[in-house]
Amino acid sequence: MTPVLEAAGLRRTYPVPGPRPWRRSTREAVVDVDLALEPERSLALVGESGAGKSTLLRLLLALEVPDGGSVRFRGAAVTPRDPGRLRHDVGVVVQDAGSSLDPRATVRTSLREPLECLDGWADVDHDARVDELLAAVGLDPEQADRRPHQFSGGQRQRIALARALIANPSVLVVDEPFSAVDPATRAHLVDLLGTLARRSRLQLLLVTHDLGVADRLCDDVVVLAHGRVAEAGPIADVFARPRSTAAQDLLGAVGRLPEVRA
Amino acid sequence: MPALELLDLRVVVDGHPAVDGVDMVVGAGERWGLIGASGAGKSLTAAAVAGLLPPAAHATGSVRVGDTELVGAAGSTLQRTRGRAVTLVAQDSATALHPLVPVGRQVAAPLRHLHGLTRRAAATRADDLLAEVGLPDGTARARPAQLSGGQRQRVALAAALACDADLLVADEPTAALDPTVARDLLAQLDRSIHSALLLVTHDLTALTAVCEHVAVLDHGRIVERGPVATVLTDPQHERTRALVDAARSLVPRTRPA
Incomplete structure (x- = not known):
């Protein structure tokens, strides 16, 4: 079967200041990356800071042009100039999503915006859809006319999640899910994301360095290190028998809690 | 002499009791963790102990670091204590x-x-x-x-x-x-x-890695305290249980043998 989202030979290099001002140097952020989001499966992109996760994500979302290789969405090549169905079918929750909301706009205005921009929503009652999504993420639709600062950090994350889901995407991309909230809130939000994904047959593409979140929500994993794919496969296999040093390091850094004796 | 002794510590910020009657003793050389949800009063307690409360915060009760009382102490005393x-x-x-x-x-x-x-x-x-x-x-x-x-x-x-x-x-x-x-x-x-160490954290794996004892804060009060291994494996208070359950749910289930 054709993968839903597929990268082949992706490569991205950035110019960086060299040792001498007149000698330009470059840094390879993403090198020959192949990956596939297979139908009906969810994928986690894991790696340390600087491994190339965010650059790879920008390439996959056709926000940036690769220096080499290609990205295909449902079999069709996508580029920033011609993203095809990608903008319609992929919802995105950016990192620190709570602060990505327009502070001057009410929650209702922020949530209606995708419906006004994307095809297929002209005949739908936008306000009803906003209420439906706020309820789905566990917020009171009565609060839709408030502004972001009137909500807590965890609630703002829920609003950003509702905004990403409002146009009914088939794929949801989440960059560092809920890293800015405390663990109890994060656990709630991770559960909520899992429930929503199951309920609406939504495929997740998570970018994270939290292996617990990846393990809870995804089927497959791609481990990135120094811009390259160090290891890829079903999470159960990779986490149980990591072969690459990168995966072993990440798994070795997972903290431990005292074992509960039965 | 204990390294730290808190007696009915209360810190009020903008009329809101952020720390609401905390008693705690950290013996010489002991390693304590202070855990709790966001807003439970962890960082203000730490700031009171370090003599670094913001001007808007009003503290009552007692914070004894070694033999120095920090609550109501003059700026010069705080400065001498810090470091x-x-x-x-x-x-x-x-x-x-x-x-x-x-x-x-x-x-x-x-x-x-x-x-x-x-x-x-x-x-x-x-x-x-x-x-x-x-x-x-x-x-x-x-x-x-x-x-x-x-x-x-x-x-x-x-x-x-x-x-x-x-x-x-x-x-x-x-x-x-x-x-x-x-x-x-x-x-x-x-x-x-x-x-002695007072580690403020919401990461229970960090707590496990470094501390022997733990106190759990909720709404400015300590609701549970004890050895880390006991509190994390057999939490008594519902707030502690919620924190432990959340932490356990975020540790990967599969891992190398």
């Missing part, structure tokens, strides 16, 4: 360290001002401390911006060790770090600290 009796490793050393001063001089400063070492002796000792926390040779000459987040936290730890106080307060020292870097810093903390 000598208690020292702090903050959450974000990017802002805690001076951006323009080479880190070696920042580690040497407490050695010269608190312990009266000469400039040369302090510089040598600072080099030793930087090496002790696992930083490469030559780090002393670097400025904070030239170091990674993990390296900066190690510098902050070295500066805290240089104070040689009887109590070290660490407020979320690994919150801004990658998991692998955080693990290494915690191992370093575990190796290097010989004084």
Whole structure:
């Protein structure tokens, strides 16, 4: 079967200041990356800071042009100039999503915006859809006319999640899910994301360095290190028998809690 | 004499009781963790202990660090206490360290001002401390911006060790770090600290890695306390149970044997 989202030979290099001002140097952020989001499966992109996760994500979302290789969405090549169905079918929750909301706009205005921009929503009652999504993420639709600062950090994350889901995407991309909230809130939000994904047959593409979140929500994993794919496969296999040093390091850094004796 | 004694500590911010009657004793050399949800009063308690409460906060009760009472103490007393009796490793050393001063001089400063070492002796000792926390040779000459987040936290730890106080307060020292870097810093903390420790964290794996005892804060009060292994495996209070359940649900189920 054709993968839903597929990268082949992706490569991205950035110019960086060299040792001498007149000698330009470059840094390879993403090198020959192949990956596939297979139908009906969810994928986690894991790696340390600087491994190339965010650059790879920008390439996959056709926000940036690769220096080499290609990205295909449902079999069709996508580029920033011609993203095809990608903008319609992929919802995105950016990192620190709570602060990505327009502070001057009410929650209702922020949530209606995708419906006004994307095809297929002209005949739908936008306000009803906003209420439906706020309820789905566990917020009171009565609060839709408030502004972001009137909500807590965890609630703002829920609003950003509702905004990403409002146009009914088939794929949801989440960059560092809920890293800015405390663990109890994060656990709630991770559960909520899992429930929503199951309920609406939504495929997740998570970018994270939290292996617990990846393990809870995804089927497959791609481990990135120094811009390259160090290891890829079903999470159960990779986490149980990591072969690459990168995966072993990440798994070795997972903290431990005292074992509960039965 | 205990390193720290809190007696009915209350901190009011804007009319809101953020810390609401905390009693706690940290014996000499003991390592305590302070956990709780956001807004439970962890950081204000730590700030009160470190003598660094913001001007808007009003504290009553008692905070005794060694034999010094900090609640209601004069600015000069607080200043004398900070660094000598208690020292702090903050959450974000990017802002805690001076951006323009080479880190070696920042580690040497407490050695010269608190312990009266000469400039040369302090510089040598600072080099030793930087090496002790696992930083490469030559780090002393670097400025904070030239170091990674993990390296900066190690510098902050070295500066805290240089104070040689009887109590070290660490407020979320690994919150801004990658998991692998955080693990290494915690191992370093575990190796290097010989004084009493108050670790404020919401990461229960960090607590497990470093502390022997734990107190659980909820709405400004301690609702449970005891040995880490007991509290985390058999939590009695519902807030503790919620924190432990959340932490366990976020640890990967599959892992290498």
